[in-house]
Amino acid sequence: MTTSTAINHYENVPDIVKRFVAASGEIGKSGLEPKLRHLIDLRASQINQCAYCVKMHTEEALSDGESQERLQRVIVWRHVDDFTDAEKAAFAWTEALTSLDPKTDYDALRSDLLKHFSETQISAITAAVAMINLWNRVQVSNH
Numbered sequence: 559m560t561t562s563t564a565i566n567h568y569e570n571v572p573d574i575v576k577r578f579v580a581a582s583g584e585i586g587k588s589g590l591e592p593k594l595r596h597l598i599d600l601r602a603s604q605i606n607q608c609a610y611c612v613k614m615h616t617e618e619a620l621s622d623g624e625s626q627e628r629l630q631r632v633i634v635w636r637h638v639d640d641f642t643d644a645e646k647a648a649f650a651w652t653e654a655l656t657s658l659d660p661k662t663d664y665d666a667l668r669s670d671l672l673k674h675f676s677e678t679q680i681s682a683i684t685a686a687v688a689m690i691n692l693w694n695r696v697q698v699s700n701h
Contacts, residue, residue: 564700578696582689588682592622594648597641598683599690600632601649602656606694644674648683655687 568575586595596619603611616629631638635649647670654662671680 567696567699578689578692581685582693585682585685585689588678588685590679590682590686593619593624594645594683595686596622596624597632597645598648598652598686600629601635601652602687602690603694604633605653605656606691606698608694608697610697611690611694642674647671647674651680651683652687655684656691 586592596615599615600612600619603615619629620626628640631640632649635641635646641649647667651667651671654664654667668680671683675683
Protein backbone atom coordinates (compact mmCIF):
# COMPACT_ATOMS: atom_id res chain seq x y z
CA MET A 559 0.00 0.00 0.00
CA THR A 560 1.27 3.46 -0.79
CA THR A 561 0.37 6.77 0.76
CA SER A 562 -0.87 9.92 -0.90
CA THR A 563 2.65 11.33 -0.59
CA ALA A 564 4.25 8.35 -2.33
CA ILE A 565 7.23 9.19 -4.53
CA ASN A 566 7.36 7.53 -7.94
CA HIS A 567 11.01 6.50 -8.00
CA TYR A 568 10.44 4.61 -11.25
CA GLU A 569 9.49 7.84 -13.04
CA ASN A 570 11.85 10.15 -11.17
CA VAL A 571 15.08 8.18 -11.68
CA PRO A 572 14.31 5.77 -14.54
CA ASP A 573 17.96 5.28 -15.53
CA ILE A 574 18.86 4.19 -12.02
CA VAL A 575 15.88 1.83 -11.83
CA LYS A 576 16.83 0.35 -15.23
CA ARG A 577 20.28 -0.39 -13.84
CA PHE A 578 18.76 -2.02 -10.76
CA VAL A 579 16.63 -4.21 -13.05
CA ALA A 580 19.68 -5.05 -15.17
CA ALA A 581 21.73 -5.97 -12.09
CA SER A 582 18.90 -8.14 -10.83
CA GLY A 583 18.81 -9.89 -14.20
CA GLU A 584 22.55 -10.53 -14.06
CA ILE A 585 22.12 -12.24 -10.69
CA GLY A 586 19.54 -14.46 -12.38
CA LYS A 587 22.19 -15.48 -14.93
CA SER A 588 24.74 -16.36 -12.23
CA GLY A 589 23.65 -19.98 -11.95
CA LEU A 590 21.88 -19.49 -8.62
CA GLU A 591 19.00 -21.97 -8.50
CA PRO A 592 15.74 -20.03 -9.06
CA LYS A 593 13.93 -21.76 -6.18
CA LEU A 594 16.72 -20.79 -3.78
CA ARG A 595 16.64 -17.21 -5.08
CA HIS A 596 12.90 -17.05 -4.41
CA LEU A 597 13.43 -18.34 -0.87
CA ILE A 598 16.19 -15.79 -0.23
CA ASP A 599 14.03 -12.99 -1.64
CA LEU A 600 11.07 -14.09 0.46
CA ARG A 601 13.05 -14.35 3.70
CA ALA A 602 14.65 -10.92 3.33
CA SER A 603 11.30 -9.39 2.35
CA GLN A 604 9.71 -10.87 5.48
CA ILE A 605 12.44 -9.37 7.67
CA ASN A 606 12.10 -6.00 5.92
CA GLN A 607 8.31 -6.12 6.24
CA CYS A 608 7.81 -5.45 2.55
CA ALA A 609 4.31 -6.79 1.91
CA TYR A 610 4.48 -6.13 -1.83
CA CYS A 611 7.71 -8.14 -2.17
CA VAL A 612 6.50 -10.97 0.10
CA LYS A 613 3.46 -11.40 -2.11
CA MET A 614 5.44 -11.15 -5.34
CA HIS A 615 8.15 -13.61 -4.31
CA THR A 616 5.63 -16.07 -2.92
CA GLU A 617 3.76 -16.04 -6.24
CA GLU A 618 6.99 -16.39 -8.23
CA ALA A 619 8.14 -19.30 -6.08
CA LEU A 620 4.81 -21.06 -6.49
CA SER A 621 4.92 -20.62 -10.25
CA ASP A 622 8.44 -22.13 -10.27
CA GLY A 623 7.19 -25.22 -8.43
CA GLU A 624 7.85 -24.38 -4.78
CA SER A 625 5.30 -25.80 -2.36
CA GLN A 626 2.87 -23.66 -0.40
CA GLU A 627 3.79 -25.62 2.74
CA ARG A 628 7.48 -24.75 2.54
CA LEU A 629 6.74 -21.11 1.73
CA GLN A 630 4.52 -20.86 4.79
CA ARG A 631 7.37 -22.13 6.96
CA VAL A 632 10.22 -19.98 5.64
CA ILE A 633 9.70 -17.61 8.54
CA VAL A 634 10.32 -20.48 11.02
CA TRP A 635 13.00 -22.29 9.02
CA ARG A 636 15.14 -23.03 12.08
CA HIS A 637 12.32 -25.01 13.69
CA VAL A 638 11.20 -27.25 10.83
CA ASP A 639 12.70 -30.02 8.72
CA ASP A 640 11.33 -28.69 5.40
CA PHE A 641 14.62 -27.18 4.25
CA THR A 642 17.97 -28.64 3.28
CA ASP A 643 21.15 -27.80 5.15
CA ALA A 644 22.21 -25.73 2.12
CA GLU A 645 18.97 -23.74 2.20
CA LYS A 646 19.35 -23.20 5.94
CA ALA A 647 22.89 -21.89 5.44
CA ALA A 648 21.56 -19.51 2.79
CA PHE A 649 18.77 -18.36 5.14
CA ALA A 650 21.26 -17.69 7.94
CA TRP A 651 23.42 -15.68 5.52
CA THR A 652 20.37 -13.79 4.26
CA GLU A 653 19.34 -12.88 7.79
CA ALA A 654 22.86 -11.81 8.76
CA LEU A 655 23.16 -9.51 5.74
CA THR A 656 19.63 -8.13 6.12
CA SER A 657 19.62 -7.39 9.86
CA LEU A 658 23.16 -6.26 10.52
CA ASP A 659 24.43 -7.05 13.99
CA PRO A 660 28.02 -6.34 15.09
CA LYS A 661 27.98 -9.61 17.08
CA THR A 662 27.41 -11.74 13.97
CA ASP A 663 30.13 -14.31 13.31
CA TYR A 664 30.36 -13.97 9.53
CA ASP A 665 33.32 -16.35 9.40
CA ALA A 666 31.21 -19.15 10.88
CA LEU A 667 28.37 -18.38 8.49
CA ARG A 668 30.77 -18.42 5.51
CA SER A 669 32.23 -21.72 6.70
CA ASP A 670 28.74 -23.20 6.78
CA LEU A 671 27.99 -21.84 3.31
CA LEU A 672 31.23 -23.34 1.96
CA LYS A 673 30.00 -26.80 2.98
CA HIS A 674 27.22 -26.48 0.40
CA PHE A 675 28.19 -23.84 -2.16
CA SER A 676 31.19 -22.77 -4.22
CA GLU A 677 32.68 -19.33 -3.65
CA THR A 678 31.05 -18.18 -6.89
CA GLN A 679 27.67 -19.39 -5.68
CA ILE A 680 28.21 -17.63 -2.34
CA SER A 681 28.99 -14.43 -4.21
CA ALA A 682 25.75 -14.86 -6.20
CA ILE A 683 23.80 -15.48 -2.98
CA THR A 684 25.39 -12.37 -1.45
CA ALA A 685 24.45 -10.33 -4.53
CA ALA A 686 20.89 -11.69 -4.38
CA VAL A 687 20.58 -10.68 -0.73
CA ALA A 688 21.94 -7.21 -1.47
CA MET A 689 19.57 -6.78 -4.42
CA ILE A 690 16.43 -7.83 -2.56
CA ASN A 691 17.35 -5.52 0.30
CA LEU A 692 17.67 -2.68 -2.21
CA TRP A 693 14.26 -3.46 -3.78
CA ASN A 694 12.66 -3.83 -0.34
CA ARG A 695 13.88 -0.41 0.66
CA VAL A 696 12.59 1.17 -2.55
CA GLN A 697 9.16 -0.39 -1.93
CA VAL A 698 9.10 0.30 1.81
CA SER A 699 10.00 3.96 1.21
CA ASN A 700 6.42 4.47 0.05
CA HIS A 701 4.60 2.56 2.78
